[in-house]
Amino acid sequence: DQQVKQNSPSLSVQEGRISILNCDYTNSMFDYFLWYKKYPAEGPTFLISISSIKDKNEDGRFTVFLNKSAKHLSLHIVPSQPGDSAVYFCASRKGGTSYGKLTFGQGTILTVHP
Amino acid sequence: DADVTQTPRNRITKTGKRIMLECSQTKGHDRMYWYRQDPGLGLRLIYYSFDVKDINKGEISDGYSVSRQAQAKFSLSLESAIPNQTALYFCATSSQFGTSYYEQYFGPGTRLTVT
Numbered sequence: 001d002q003q004v005k006q007n008s009p010s011l012s013v014q015e016g017r018i019s020i021l022n023c024d025y026t027n028s029m030f031d032y033f034l035w036y037k038k039y040p041a042e043g044p045t046f047l048i049s050i051s052s053i054k055d056k057n058e059d060g061r062f063t064v065f066l067n068k069s070a071k072h073l074s075l076h077i078v079p080s081q082p083g084d085s086a087v088y089f090c091a092s093r094k095g096g097t098s099y100g101k102l103t104f105g106q107g108t109i110l111t112v113h114p
Numbered sequence: 115d116a117d118v119t120q121t122p123r124n125r126i127t128k129t130g131k132r133i134m135l136e137c138s139q140t141k142g143h144d145r146m147y148w149y150r151q152d153p154g155l156g157l158r159l160i161y162y163s164f165d166v167k168d169i170n171k172g173e174i175s176d177g178y179s180v181s182r183q184a185q186a187k188f189s190l191s192l193e194s195a196i197p198n199q200t201a202l203y204f205c206a207t208s209s210q211f212g213t214s215y216y217e218q219y220f221g222p223g224t225r226l227t228v229t
Contacts, residue, residue: 004156006156041223043118043220043221046219049217089156091157093216100208100216101172102218104149104157105156
């Protein structure tokens with residue numbers, strides 16, 4: 001049962017344009033959402049997060065939007081740069097527990113062409 | 115120096131062999147995790163530990179065991195390796211304290227191939 005889904009295995013965009021990565025979840029108990037970025041031969045690194053009490057969080061070129069009614073979140077990268085080419089994972093944390101466990105999506109490979 | 119280190123970085127082993135993957139961290143975190151990454155499946159949790167005396171199974175623990183030797187060390191063992199355990203393995207840490215208690219920090223990964 002995949003509780004966090006990234007339905008697009010890959011995305012290709014031109015440098016300077018917007019990249020939009022999508023993530024859907026099924027568990028209403030998720031109360032915190034994170035995006036991680038992973039380069040080849042490295043571990044994932046934290047990028048940006050959003051609490052379920054918000055619908056938008058912005059950090060420089062990166063913005064995460066949360067639509068709770070649709071159980072959908074998206075990551076916008078504007079403008080996209082070749083260095084943004086990586087695998088992006090969304091992750092969710094279940095509320096009501098302090099354990100810190102995260103459930104990850106399958107990942108989306110982003111390629112930004114110069 | 116890296117905050118979360120994993121050894122070995124690459125390993126090729128044969129079916130039926132016992133193998134141990136090691137993870138060490140200098141972040142002072144109390145919580146540690148083992149994940150595996152497979153193409154199209156993302157990161158799946160194998161085991162997690164919230165302190166030295168606490169070990170919990172994740173979603174795919176069959177065929178694996180773990181040991182938390184100290185707060186900074188968490189090892190993953192495959193008692194009898196099989197080919198479908200070929201994957202990229204990641205160790206991660208987090209802290210229950212501070213404002214970023216939900217954030218996990220990952221090691222560089224171990225690429226394991228079972229032939």
